Amino acid sequence: MKSLFKATLLATTMAMALNTPLVSAATTSAEQGAAAKADKSAAKFKDDDQQAAYALGASLGRYMDNSLKEQEKLGIKLDKAQLIAGVQDAFADKSKLSDQEIEETLKGFETRVKTAAQAKMEKDAKENEDKGTAYRTAFAKEKGVKTTKSGLMYLVEKAGSGEAPKDTDTVVVNYKGTLIDGTEFDNSYTRGEPLSFRLDGVIPGWTEGLKHIKKGGKIKLVIPPDLAYGKTGVPGIPANSTLVFDVELLDIKPAPKNDDKAADAKADNASAAASK
Incomplete structure (x- = not known):
């Protein structure tokens, strides 16, 4: 036994x-x-x-x-x-x-x-990194694609109207997320339910990327690993994966004024500490 x-x-x-x-x-x-x-x-x-x-x-x-x-x-x-x-x-x-x-x-x-x-894992991570670099290099050459200082790449398909969301705003989106080989790991459309979240509460690539459109806008985000899930990955997303998102910004809900003030104070404190 x-x-x-x-x-x-x-x-x-x-x-x-x-x-x-x-x-x-x-x-x-x-x-x-x-x-x-x-x-x-x-x-x-x-x-x-x-x-x-x-x-x-x-x-x-x-x-x-x-x-x-x-x-x-x-x-x-x-x-x-x-x-x-x-x-x-x-x-x-x-x-x-x-x-x-x-x-x-x-x-x-x-x-x-x-x-x-x-x-x-290390071998796969290295391969994912190399393939991601090649994919982003090719994507950068497509018409209308822009690359930010952080390495985020995006293509605005529809600008939307109004003001762009701020970090403290809650946004409502529909989206599809895939790996660079087309493997789908998430899709709010198939779930039949948009996702709502505070903009500064998600991966950096989303926080930065959604500021390039307004309510009603659509954008394609190509996010390098260091702005997504990095060297560790998460279930369904291997380490060092470049992610591709098609996002539709349905609504923007401004944060209460107290939240804005707290965020501004936090930013001021961080800036003051960095200058010392």
Whole structure:
């Protein structure tokens, strides 16, 4: 039983190193639960406990198979037959390794996975940086594109009317966000709900970029990594990603006067500190 626990620990370790959820297989199994229950008679399980045991084994097996495929992406190829043999031997209490050997082996494996994952992240980050630079260089040559001192690039498609938003204003927008290869990671249009936020509460590329249009305006923003999510990235957006946003500014809601005064005081204090 201890060995079975070690196998589960291995799965958890692999999931943590790869930042993949252990429940993914169980979730898939749950989604198929209704169909499995309807087909219970065809499966010929003796009772609910027998079916539950099989489901647990199938869920664990599916998860481990997916994990092995993730290891291969890191250049680590584990022997599936040996994994199955380890599980069988654990149930038969005939493990070829002592508890200490299992623990030491798993610690070594965890180190290997983390090292390989880190190397892959660094490689991917460098590739993203190079591809982003090339994309921005090409975009800069398009008609109407402007580049600010910060490196932000934008193309005003519709100027809008009225005043441009200030940092303390709340803006309401519709937008689509993609990576440079066209992969979409966010879209308020498909959600059917615009996004509302204070302008200085988002990534720097948005805070700066939306000031170039007014209410009713539309703009394309090409944001370099240091004005977006930088070297770390976030789920769905890899490290060092250049981001492309198509944004429509629907409304601008000025901040209460007290907020404006507080922001001005904060800016004055920062300026005074910098001059000392």
